[in-house]
Amino acid sequence: MKFAYRFSNLLGAVYRRGNLSFTPNGDAILSPVGNRVTLFHLKDNKSETFPVATRLNVTCVGLSPDGSLAILVDEEGAALLVSLIMRSVIHQFHFQKPVHSVCFSPDGKKFVITKDNVALMYHAPGRKREFNAFVLDKTYYGPYDETTCIDWTDDSKCFAVGSKDMSTWVFGAERWANLIYYSLGGHKDAIVGCFFEENSLNIYTVSQDGALCVWQCDTGLDGLKPRPPKDTAKDKNKSTIDLDNDFAEQCKGEEIHGKASTNKQENREKVKYSRVAKYFFNKEGDFNKLTSAAYHKKIHLLVTGFASGVFHLHDLPEFNLIHSLSISDQRIASISINCTGDWIAFGCSGLGQLLVWEWQSESYVLKQQGHFNSMVSLAYSPDGQYLVTGGDDGKVKVWNTSSGFCFVTFTEHTSSVAVVTFTSTGYVILSASLDGTVRAFDLHRYRNFRTFTSPRLTQFSCLAVDSSGEIVSAGSQDTFEIFIWSMQSGRLLDVICGHEGPISSLCFNPVKSILASASWDKTVRLWDMFDSWRSKETLTLNSDVLAVAFRPDGKELAVAALDGQITFWDPENAVQTGSIEGRHDLQMGRKELDKITAKQAAKGKSFTTLCYSADGQSVLAGGLSKFVCIYHVKEQILIKKFEISCNLSLDAMEEYLDRRKMTEFGSMALIDEGAGDEDGVAIALPGVKRGDMSSRHFKPEIRVTSVRFSPTGRSWAATTTEGLLIYSLDSGLVFDPFELDIDITPSSIRKVLHQKEYAKGIIMAFRLNEKKLIQEVMETVPYNEVDVVCSSLPEVYVEKVLEFLASAFEKSRHLEFYLTWTRRLLMLYGQKLKTRSGKLLPTIQYLQKSLQRHFEDVSKLCEWNRYNIKYALAISQQRGMKRSAETSVGEEEMEESDSDYLMEHSAVDS
Structure with a gap:
C-alpha cells in the first residue's frame, strides 16, 4: 500500500474544447480538459479533476438540473454517465456518430442529444432502476444540415434545435395537438444559439453572421393542447406478432419527421410564429464571426462571443448594449451564465483560457490559463505546498498544490524554458531558458530580481542550485560549458570546461559541495566546489547520458542513459552499485505514420527524466512514453507502472494500427482537412469542402518531460502532453490495516473510549x-x-x-x-x-x-486585524483631538462673554 498512488488532480490545463457548465447552485463550473473534466469551486477557491477519463477528447458535457449526474461525450460519440457525487462512471453508451450538444430538460426527466441532422430524446437515467440507463423516447427529423444547439422551455414541454442550414426547429417533447414541429428561417448563416423566453414559447435565434431574430408565438405554454389518445377498441384482437412489433417499435422510439402540412384547416389551429424584430451586432470585417452565445432568462441578458475575442452584453428584447469588452485575441469557444446571472464564464480553446467575469462589478472571479505549448519541467517547493512549471511558451507558472490554481505567471523569458527549480528556502525560483538567460524570481514581491547571463550568447539546457542557495550553475547546449554564478552578487564566478558534448543534466549533492554534470559524451563528471571547481571523478557509461539525480542523503547517484538503462553509482568511490534495464518497461506506442511496429520502436527509447523518492528507497522514471515507472533501488525491480493517459486523441498511444483508418490512398492521418469553421476561418478557395488550405491540424505525441516526488512523499507529479498530472496517496479509499486482530472492531473501540481508556x-x-x-x-x-x-x-x-x-x-x-x-x-x-x-x-x-x-492564512488575518485596529485608534484620536479643540474654543468664548458681562455690570454699578 506504500505505492498505492492514484490520480489526484490535473493542473496546467484549464480548458481545451467543448461547453462550460455551471452547477445548479452557481458556485462551481465544469470544464472539459482533454479527455477529463475539471470542477472549479469558485467560492472555496479549489479545483479538482475527476478520476474519470474518456477514450478521446470530450466535446460536450450535459449536466442534470439537480447537479448529481453528468453526461460526457467524446469526439466519436462515446458517452459516459458520471455520478458527480461519487466521482465514478455509472453507465457507458455509444451514439455511433459525433454528438454536437447534450441538454437535460428543466424537470430532469428527459435529455436531448443532437448528431448529424437528427435530435434524439432519451429518458433521463436515475429516476428508476433499469438495465439500460439510456432509453430512447423519440427521434426528431427536420434540419437538412448538422445541428448546433438545444434549448428547453421552462416547463419541459418543448425544445428548440438550431442547425447549420440556417433554420431553427421547435419540437414538442410530447405529441401536442397544435405543436408537433415548427421551422423558423430568417437567417443567412449557421445558427449559433436559440433561446426561449421565461415561461413562454417566444424565442430568440442568433446566427454566425451576427444577426439576432426575435420570434413571437401566438400561443402560450398553457395553450398547448394534448393530443387525444388513440382508439384502442380496434386493437383488442391483435396477434402476438403485432404485439412483438409494437414492443420493438417502443424500444426503438417514436420517429417524428418535420415536413410541410397540406391541410389548411390544421394549419389554422396550430401554433404560429412571427418575426417581430431583427438586430445586427457590430462587426469588424468578415472574419469576426459570432462563435458562441448564452442567454439568462430571468434577467433577460444575452452574452455573445466573437472570433476576435470580443464579447457583448445586451438587454433583450430591446437589444440595449450594456457592455463590450475584449478578453483575448483568440476565438471565444464557449459561454455560460450561472443561475443568479452574476457570473459569466468564457472558454478560449486557442490559448487554453478559462475566465469567470462578474459583469456588474466588472471584475474577474477566476482567470486561469495553461501553458500555450507543452510543459517541459517542474519542481516542488521544499515544503511541498507549491509547484512551479516551465513551458515551451517561455512562461514560468507557480501552482498551489492544495487549491490547484496558478497564482503567479512570470513572462520575462523570450524563448522556451528548459528547467525550473526552487532554492532551499522556498521563496526563490530559478529558471534556465534557451534565450541565454537564467532568471531568479522572488515569491514575496513576485518579480525578477536577478538575471544571470554568459559572456557570449548560449542556450541553457539544464540548471542546478546548491543546498545553501548561494551558487547557481547552468549547462549549455551548444558550447558544452558549465557556468557558475553567485546568487548574492549575480556575478559570473567561473566557466567549467571538460565535456565534449551538450550538457544534458546538472545536480548538486544535497549534503556535500559536489556538482554532478551529465553529457552526451557518455560521461558523468563530479566537480568539487571548494577545490577550484576541479573535476573530482569521471564516470564513464556505454551511451549518452540524459539525466542524473542524487539520493536525498547524497550517498548514491542515479544516471539514465540513452540505451534505456538506469545505473546507480557510489559518488565517493566512483563505483557502480547496480543497474536497471528499463527499456522494455516503456512500451512505446505506435505512431500513426510509423513504418515499424511498437515493439521495435520501444527498443530505441529511454528514460529522459528521473528522481528519487523522499526516503531514497525508490526511483521514479519517465520518458517518451505514456508510462511512468517506480523502481526499487536496492532490489532493482519494477514496483509499479502508471499509465498516465488513455486518450486516443494523442499520437503514439495505440500499439497496433487501426485498419479502419487505412484507405486506398494511405492512412487517414495523411489527409488534412484543415481547421474548418471551428477557428472562424472563411472558405477561401472554390472546391474546398472545409476550411482554409493554409490551416493544418496537429496531433500531439504523448510524452513525459519531467517527474518529481513531493518532499512529503505523499504525492508525485509529472509534466506530460496533457498537462501537469498529480498522483497522491488517498488513504480514505485504501484499506491498510496495521497488526489487525479479530477483536478490533469499531464497536469495541467505542466501548474502550466509553471506559475512558x-x-x-x-x-x-x-x-x-x-x-x-x-x-x-x-x-x-x-x-x-x-x-x-x-x-x-x-x-x-x-x-x-x-x-x-x-x-x-x-x-x-x-x-x-x-x-x-x-x-x-x-x-x-x-x-x-x-x-x-x-x-x-x-x-x-x-x-x-x-x-x-x-500560518500564512492566520498571519494575513492578524495583519489585517492589526491594521484595522490601528486605523480605528487613529480615527478615534483624531476625533478626540477635534473635540478637545472645539471644547477649548468654546471655553475661550465663554470666558470672553463672561468678562464682557462683568465689564458692563461694573460700568453700570459705577
Whole structure:
C-alpha cells in the first residue's frame, strides 16, 4: 500500500474544447480538459479533476438540473454517465456518430442529444432502476444540415434545435395537438444559439453572421393542447406478432419527421410564429464571426462571443448594449451564465483560457490559463505546498498544490524554458531558458530580481542550485560549458570546461559541495566546489547520458542513459552499485505514420527524466512514453507502472494500427482537412469542402518531460502532453490495516473510549486504520488529558499519530487542539525520533507544509486585524483631538462673554 498512488488532480490545463457548465447552485463550473473534466469551486477557491477519463477528447458535457449526474461525450460519440457525487462512471453508451450538444430538460426527466441532422430524446437515467440507463423516447427529423444547439422551455414541454442550414426547429417533447414541429428561417448563416423566453414559447435565434431574430408565438405554454389518445377498441384482437412489433417499435422510439402540412384547416389551429424584430451586432470585417452565445432568462441578458475575442452584453428584447469588452485575441469557444446571472464564464480553446467575469462589478472571479505549448519541467517547493512549471511558451507558472490554481505567471523569458527549480528556502525560483538567460524570481514581491547571463550568447539546457542557495550553475547546449554564478552578487564566478558534448543534466549533492554534470559524451563528471571547481571523478557509461539525480542523503547517484538503462553509482568511490534495464518497461506506442511496429520502436527509447523518492528507497522514471515507472533501488525491480493517459486523441498511444483508418490512398492521418469553421476561418478557395488550405491540424505525441516526488512523499507529479498530472496517496479509499486482530472492531473501540481508556482506543483505531474512526477517537480525548495520553503511547504509534495530525491540519478546524497534540509528541519523543530521521523526514515535511499554510492564512488575518485596529485608534484620536479643540474654543468664548458681562455690570454699578 506504500505505492498505492492514484490520480489526484490535473493542473496546467484549464480548458481545451467543448461547453462550460455551471452547477445548479452557481458556485462551481465544469470544464472539459482533454479527455477529463475539471470542477472549479469558485467560492472555496479549489479545483479538482475527476478520476474519470474518456477514450478521446470530450466535446460536450450535459449536466442534470439537480447537479448529481453528468453526461460526457467524446469526439466519436462515446458517452459516459458520471455520478458527480461519487466521482465514478455509472453507465457507458455509444451514439455511433459525433454528438454536437447534450441538454437535460428543466424537470430532469428527459435529455436531448443532437448528431448529424437528427435530435434524439432519451429518458433521463436515475429516476428508476433499469438495465439500460439510456432509453430512447423519440427521434426528431427536420434540419437538412448538422445541428448546433438545444434549448428547453421552462416547463419541459418543448425544445428548440438550431442547425447549420440556417433554420431553427421547435419540437414538442410530447405529441401536442397544435405543436408537433415548427421551422423558423430568417437567417443567412449557421445558427449559433436559440433561446426561449421565461415561461413562454417566444424565442430568440442568433446566427454566425451576427444577426439576432426575435420570434413571437401566438400561443402560450398553457395553450398547448394534448393530443387525444388513440382508439384502442380496434386493437383488442391483435396477434402476438403485432404485439412483438409494437414492443420493438417502443424500444426503438417514436420517429417524428418535420415536413410541410397540406391541410389548411390544421394549419389554422396550430401554433404560429412571427418575426417581430431583427438586430445586427457590430462587426469588424468578415472574419469576426459570432462563435458562441448564452442567454439568462430571468434577467433577460444575452452574452455573445466573437472570433476576435470580443464579447457583448445586451438587454433583450430591446437589444440595449450594456457592455463590450475584449478578453483575448483568440476565438471565444464557449459561454455560460450561472443561475443568479452574476457570473459569466468564457472558454478560449486557442490559448487554453478559462475566465469567470462578474459583469456588474466588472471584475474577474477566476482567470486561469495553461501553458500555450507543452510543459517541459517542474519542481516542488521544499515544503511541498507549491509547484512551479516551465513551458515551451517561455512562461514560468507557480501552482498551489492544495487549491490547484496558478497564482503567479512570470513572462520575462523570450524563448522556451528548459528547467525550473526552487532554492532551499522556498521563496526563490530559478529558471534556465534557451534565450541565454537564467532568471531568479522572488515569491514575496513576485518579480525578477536577478538575471544571470554568459559572456557570449548560449542556450541553457539544464540548471542546478546548491543546498545553501548561494551558487547557481547552468549547462549549455551548444558550447558544452558549465557556468557558475553567485546568487548574492549575480556575478559570473567561473566557466567549467571538460565535456565534449551538450550538457544534458546538472545536480548538486544535497549534503556535500559536489556538482554532478551529465553529457552526451557518455560521461558523468563530479566537480568539487571548494577545490577550484576541479573535476573530482569521471564516470564513464556505454551511451549518452540524459539525466542524473542524487539520493536525498547524497550517498548514491542515479544516471539514465540513452540505451534505456538506469545505473546507480557510489559518488565517493566512483563505483557502480547496480543497474536497471528499463527499456522494455516503456512500451512505446505506435505512431500513426510509423513504418515499424511498437515493439521495435520501444527498443530505441529511454528514460529522459528521473528522481528519487523522499526516503531514497525508490526511483521514479519517465520518458517518451505514456508510462511512468517506480523502481526499487536496492532490489532493482519494477514496483509499479502508471499509465498516465488513455486518450486516443494523442499520437503514439495505440500499439497496433487501426485498419479502419487505412484507405486506398494511405492512412487517414495523411489527409488534412484543415481547421474548418471551428477557428472562424472563411472558405477561401472554390472546391474546398472545409476550411482554409493554409490551416493544418496537429496531433500531439504523448510524452513525459519531467517527474518529481513531493518532499512529503505523499504525492508525485509529472509534466506530460496533457498537462501537469498529480498522483497522491488517498488513504480514505485504501484499506491498510496495521497488526489487525479479530477483536478490533469499531464497536469495541467505542466501548474502550466509553471506559475512558483513551490511549488504548487510539492504538486500536490505528490498527484498524480507518481515517474517520481515528479522527473520532482523537477528538474524543479531553483537552486536559492530551499530555497523559501522549506519554503513554508506544513509540511505534508516534509516527502514525504525527502523520494523521499532518493530514488533519489540512481540513480540520480544531487547530489549537491538534497543535497541542503535535507539540506534546515532539517534546516527548523528539530525541528518540532523531535516530530515524531519514524515515521520518517525509512525515515531518508533510506536517510542516500543513502548519505553514495555516500560518500564512492566520498571519494575513492578524495583519489585517492589526491594521484595522490601528486605523480605528487613529480615527478615534483624531476625533478626540477635534473635540478637545472645539471644547477649548468654546471655553475661550465663554470666558470672553463672561468678562464682557462683568465689564458692563461694573460700568453700570459705577
